[in-house]
Amino acid sequence: xxxxKLCYGAMNAGKTMExxxxxxxxxxxxxxxxxxxxxxxxKGGEKVVSRTGFSKNVDVLLDEEQDIYKEFIKxxxxxxxxxxxxxxxxxxxxxxxxxxxxxxxxxxxxxxIAYALKNNFKGELxxxxxxxxxxxxxxxxxxxxxxxxxxxxxxARFNIRxxxxxxxxxxxxxxxxxxxxxxxxxxxxxxxxxxxx
Ligand SMILES: [Zn+2]
Numbered sequence: 272x273x274x275x276k277l278c279y280g281a282m283n284a285g286k287t288m289e290x291x292x293x294x295x296x297x298x299x300x301x302x303x304x305x306x307x308x309x310x311x312x313x314k315g316g317e318k319v320v321s322r323t324g325f326s327k328n329v330d331v332l333l334d335e336e337q338d339i340y341k342e343f344i345k346x347x348x349x350x351x352x353x354x355x356x357x358x359x360x361x362x363x364x365x366x367x368x369x370x371x372x373x374x375x376x377x378x379x380x381x382x383x384i385a386y387a388l389k390n391n392f393k394g395e396l397x398x399x400x401x402x403x404x405x406x407x408x409x410x411x412x413x414x415x416x417x418x419x420x421x422x423x424x425x426x427a428r429f430n431i432r433x434x435x436x437x438x439x440x441x442x443x444x445x446x447x448x449x450x451x452x453x454x455x456x457x458x459x460x461x462x463x464x465x466x467x468x
Pocket of ligand 1 (some may be wrong): 417418419420425457458459460461462
């Protein structure tokens with residue numbers, strides 16, 4: 272039976288790069304991959320863009336209310352069988368959509384890999400990640416190092432929201448990084464120290 276796999280990490284861990292690499296591998300073997308991204312992530316528009324510069328066109332820009340299983344059925348036409356569904360920025364999925372992804376695995380026997388940021392800037396799980404942890408068959412961490420303790424860097428598992436150069440602890444969960452807002456991957460110690468938790 273096909274599996275739902277969650278690949279998670281902090282900011283800058285190379286999740287999108289890894290997604291593009293996996294798609295490339297499938298395509299080299301002549302397989303078709305469906306690339307999905309939640310619409311709420313406005314960065315890159317209809318593309319997923321890795322910080323290393325690689326990008327890939329998205330097949331489905333997913334609305335919060337959209338049924339990903341139905342989209343899959345619509346696009347999985349005969350002769351163009353989809354071998355794998357890849358979701359980038361999967362932290363923005365709803366729980367309902369995560370369950371729809373399991374239906375793609377269980378009813379259509381097609382593998383799904385979801386790449387997600389694990390913790391929001393308050394150190395809590397995103398709704399999509401929580402559901403993915405509950406429903407996935409496999410989980411894999413994509414590691415990255417803390418950007419703050421440079422001499423002896425530890426694994427980064429948290430993200431600090433920085434607005435105009437200042438760490439900000441308050442605010443709504445979603446603020447896509449761009450000119451004013453950025454996210455810095457940090458270890459737990461630095462997360463507590465910077466936010467003074
Ligand atoms: Zn640190």
